[in-house]
Amino acid sequence: xxxxxxxxxxxxxxxxxxxxxxxxxxxxxxxxxxxxxxxxxxxxxxxxxxxxxxxxxxxxxxxxxxxxxxxxxxxxxxxxxxxxxxxxxxxxxxxxxxxxxxxxxxxx
Amino acid sequence: xxxxxxxxxxxxxxxxxxxxxxxxxxxxxxxxxxxxxxxxxxxxxxxxxxxxxxxxxxxxxxxxxxxxxxxxxxxxxxxxxxxxxxxxxxxxxxxxxxxxxxxxxxxxxxxxxxxxxxxxxxxxxxxxxxxxxxxxx
Numbered sequence: 001x002x003x004x005x006x007x008x009x010x011x012x013x014x015x016x017x018x019x020x021x022x023x024x025x026x027x028x029x030x031x032x033x034x035x036x037x038x039x040x041x042x043x044x045x046x047x048x049x050x051x052x053x054x055x056x057x058x059x060x061x062x063x064x065x066x067x068x069x070x071x072x073x074x075x076x077x078x079x080x081x082x083x084x085x086x087x088x089x090x091x092x093x094x095x096x097x098x099x100x101x102x103x104x105x106x107x108x
Numbered sequence: 109x110x111x112x113x114x115x116x117x118x119x120x121x122x123x124x125x126x127x128x129x130x131x132x133x134x135x136x137x138x139x140x141x142x143x144x145x146x147x148x149x150x151x152x153x154x155x156x157x158x159x160x161x162x163x164x165x166x167x168x169x170x171x172x173x174x175x176x177x178x179x180x181x182x183x184x185x186x187x188x189x190x191x192x193x194x195x196x197x198x199x200x201x202x203x204x205x206x207x208x209x210x211x212x213x214x215x216x217x218x219x220x221x222x223x224x225x226x227x228x229x230x231x232x233x234x235x236x237x238x239x240x241x242x243x244x245x
Binding site: 058 | 122141148205207211212
């Protein structure tokens with residue numbers, strides 16, 4: 001897994017690549033929460049490179065969403081691969097996140 | 109076609125499971141999305157067993173059997189941990205808004221949604237989780 005952060009005065013972009021599973025979900029949580037804790041409250045999570053997620057990874061997405069809602073921030077997800085989208089659908093996550101087909105649309 | 113994988117009761121072993129599933133997918137010619145789903149199912153089942161199944165810090169072996177007979181794929185996961193029947197776990201309410209959604213509790217639900225059948229048996233002080241899926245439907 002790789003996490004890359006680009007801070008911007010508009011939407012900051014966190015890109016996650018590879019697998020988010022039980023072995024590395026903590027690492028993913030730490031990387032994203034560091035950005036959230038720094039007071040940045042408009043975030044796009046670019047999932048174009050995310051090719052595997054398990055419930056441990058979903059857990060982190062939900063934690064971040066709750067945190068962002070509590071601080072009146074905005075979290076947008078973009079570019080979910082079909083397999084990831086399917087897991088989001090099954091879990092009922094599609095309705096609790098703002099999901100955009102690509103980064104350009106998420107930035108609008 | 110049959111395959112057996114033995115893993116230790118350590119979370120790091122999930123990396124081995126992922127690699128095993130990729131190799132099996134190639135060998136058996138399984139579509140990539142299916143390999144993703146099956147890897148997920150195994151990770152969820154094993155995470156539960158490894159995290160909560162054992163009272164002590166001792167080393168335990170968990171056995172995973174995968175069989176493909178025609179379109180029917182069967183995964184049997186056997187461990188000698190404490191008795192636990194995941195089929196009894198209540199499904200989460202996935203219609204709740206984010207604020208009310210509890211953190212966690214999705215693992216077994218995902219297994220049930222992805223597989224066609226999920227059965228549990230306790231035999232000889234062992235847990236047997238039997239999962240099947242018609243992979244050509």
